[in-house]
Amino acid sequence: MKYKITELDKGVEQLSRDARELFYRFYSFEISTGSLKIPVEMENWVKKRFGSLERVENQQIVSIKNKFTGEHSLFNKLRSDRPIEAKSAIALEELEEKGKCLFCNPEKQTPADVFGRVKGEYCITGSNIAKYDSSHSLVIFNEHNPLEIKREWVEDYLRTGERWFEEVSKLEKKKLQKFFLWNCLWRSGASIIHGHIQLTASRMRYGKLEVLEKVAADYKREFNTDYIEDLYKVHEGLGLASENKGERILFYLTPIKEKEIFVISKARKSDEMADTIYKLLRSYLNMGVQSFNLAIFQLGDYHIARLVDRGSLEDRNSDIGAMELYAASVISSDPFKLAQVI
Template identity: 35%
Template sequence: MFDTPVLSLDGIVDSLPAAEKARFERIYALTATVGELRVPETMQPWVEQQFGSLDAVTRQKIVRVTNKLTGEETLFSKLRASRPQDTGTVDVELAYSDATDFFSRPYDSTPEDVFGRVVGKHCVTASNVAKFDSFHGLLVFNDFNPLDFTRAQIIDYIDVAREWALKAHQTQPEAKYFALIWNCLWRAGASIGHGHAHVMLTGGRHYARIERLRRAAVSYRQDNGGNYFDDLFRCHQAVGCALKRDGVGIMAYLTPFKDKEVIIMADELSQSFKEKVYEVLACFRDKLGVASFNLGLVTPPLAPTEESWQDFPVMVRVVDRGNPHHRASDVGGMEVYAASVVSSDPIEITGELAKWLPEEVDNG
């Protein structure tokens, strides 16, 4: 049987102290099953070459984790990372994007918002020509290649996005719900190769998945008298999927949408938070080999609201979208209609993050 730490999650949870196990089970439901099959002799050489052994295939352990409050669910199947993949011609596509790069001339080739542009050291805003909300802008990066980011660039992108949101809010005070989305390269949904991110400010209520998360936190406090996000972090920490650096919580998420999803949380949009966003992205790129990702940043509303946002943190979620060379999408019918299927291991990812991010030094 193909083994990996997350496939032992059921045993890890069973061995937790009673209070920690009870907290985990308030948020998560967990089941483990084994799928069995027979491999015909004619297929055995290919199976051994592709998956390492017959035993890895004939008995496959699957761990299913469900967040009972948010409805998120993931099926962990390590073997699926070894499936055969077809590949494409990435270099040709990048060259074509570079030759038709409207974003290289943002002041001439992109519209601006009604309140003008926000200009940073490493990016400038534009108004999206094909909007999906009334305030929907772009951060156009100065550098073409979105993977050539530096610490200063990531911090600047976040700062410029925040300033854009405040200007949009001043223009229309009832718009107060902010989000930033970065689709890095076509594999993650980007239609233009030049580095850019989306910024949105909406009114009435936040976008549905964020609103669902807010409601889950409110319900958890009402039922259990505690902070959902604090307890979520403690659950991850208890099973080896979380660490804290400079007051910022970092979790390799137990119900990821797709592979290597990490959540970064803090009480405010601080310098330390922005630094940790860069460091996690650098680990993705330089250590974990991630070449395409989706990143989402959400903050509490910019102004008071009727509904409660108590406990809600500043949050970034970032998820690997797979090898840009692969033709097959990483998202299929299971993710669209049922639950996510993931081959990466959050316990192993946390181990890599812990080695990459320096430990806090106690000077006291």
């Protein structure tokens, strides 16, 4: 199936009756046209910039919402072609400058956890100096440049994170919630260039994860099937899913931001997902992604990983505005296209 997000109606139409019903159980969507009139003085510029006047004068908007989670995305491909004036030049050589990098010397230049450090083959843990939760530490990669990745490194980072989580769990009576995240480069919120994954072990379930948990529990009660399995089925039916070593990859229909990928795993520990995560990151880098967020957490028996592109390091404007914070996400990438590339 080779649809575009603007042909979502056709994609849904060709589904079997059951699959279509399942789709509509999850999603409501609308394809509409936003119209405008280009003044003569702008015509040449618009043609050069966007290819044709028609494309701009009648723009297709796809609005799709997950009825259970409230995740809502507004797609308009034209937005990725619009001029961005706030560019600041960034030299990728900067990523190789190790000059005063504290993380290049973690044992002397980063704090340790009270129980010490967990050492991996390609990384070491450090305690976060300004914590956002009581157990909040880092896996600091041996490799400085965060865009240099290898499969066995990713596996080691995650395994080291898991070992840290075990250490922290030993000190706590209450069951802790594992949340690993990788903010890569500035656009993603990372303040330090040197590659690192952040680890938290929280007593309180994070609000957004609790909402998802509640959605899954309510879904089970109402339909007597599994929310995550059905979410996968809907994506698979539309050609928006693939598999890698038993892990299921969704090219998410309601991305939080560009090119969001949702991985469903039955792994008991996150390092078992390393091959899939490595391959996805490799695909991201091949597509030119420079800055991303990766989050890994548990949901019932699943490990879920979510990965999102945060845009070009050259752009000064943030990719997230009031729409994303308070309403719905504005997206220019097409999950159908993503499914073909990855």
